[in-house]
Amino acid sequence: MWPPWATNSPSRPHTKSSNFTFTTFKDIQSLIEEEPTKPHLKKPSNIFHRVRIANSILRSWSTRPPQITLPGTESRIVIYSTSLRVVRKTFEDCRTVQSIFRAFRVSIDERDLSMDSSFQLELQRILGFQTKKRGLGLPRVFIGGRYIGGADEIRQLHETGELKNLVQGFVSADISGGCDECGGYRFVLCEECNGSRKCYVEKGGFRTCLVCNENGLIRCSTCSF
Ligand SMILES: [Zn+2]
Ligand SMILES: [Zn+2]
Structure with a gap:
């Protein structure tokens, strides 16, 4: 107790x-x-x-669809790509995307960055904030002036059947890439300098050609958009 x-x-x-x-x-x-x-x-x-x-x-x-647009291209499909094989994955991605679109029989405004560096500046200007983060990945696709994406997005859209709907309005009867003028390359050799990038001027000797791009090429007037 x-x-x-x-x-x-x-x-x-x-x-x-x-x-x-x-x-x-x-x-x-x-x-x-x-x-x-x-x-x-x-x-x-x-x-x-x-x-x-x-x-x-x-x-x-x-x-929400991506809000990035490419003014002046509302009536076509634009693909920024490269024909250089420097980076194998990039090259293969470009080829894959091109073949997917070709299968739909649509005409494409191909902008090959290795043919003309002005395409690179153009793309950087449009995708500015994206390219700063992830670099200028190729290819980049615009349908009807609207940015769609790169190879992954195109593959995905293709697999889900969505791409067919997106390109429906762009099917063309004449999609033969074989332009008589440029052979489908969309560029021809500059006639001013014959691709040498140098023109002879009586007074000043040789001057850099102002007509062509850094590769001595000009866009084909027959098939380029
Ligand atoms: Zn030239
Ligand atoms: Zn051409």
């Missing part, structure tokens, strides 16, 4: 003090507990937040 002083005597101050110590202990305990639990609680909410953002981005991508 407990001695009477332990059960009866100064019960109030005793319980008060025990209450006091209990609450302070609880406070301390909660303080101790809260410290490690805080970051623990924060972490999942951070992940949820990130997942929510990622989901909303994905939703906006899937529901």
Whole structure:
């Protein structure tokens, strides 16, 4: 049995003090507990937040068409590509995309960056913010003046059957790439300098040709858009 002083005597101050110590202990305990639990609680909410953002981005991508446009090309399909084999994947991606579009029998405004560097500047200007982040990946496709994407996007659209709908209005009866003038290359040798990039001027000797591009080429007047 407990001695009477332990059960009866100064019960109030005793319980008060025990209450006091209990609450302070609880406070301390909660303080101790809260410290490690805080970051623990924060972490999942951070992940949820990130997942929510990622989901909303994905939703906006899937529901909203890309807003990048190529003015003046609303009535055709433009593909920025390269015929150089420097980077194998890029070269193969370009070939794949070109063959996908050819299969749909649509005429393409092909802009080969290796033929004319002005295409590169043009593309950088249009996709500015994207190219800063990921570099100027090729190919890049515009349908009806609207930016569609690169090889991955085209493959995806093709697999889902969406591409067929997108190119429907661009099917052409004459898609033979064999232009008599340029043989389908879309460029011909500059007649001013014969591709040498240098013109002879009576007074100043040789001057850089102002008519052609850096490769001594000019766009074919017969088949180029
Ligand atoms: Zn020239
Ligand atoms: Zn031509």
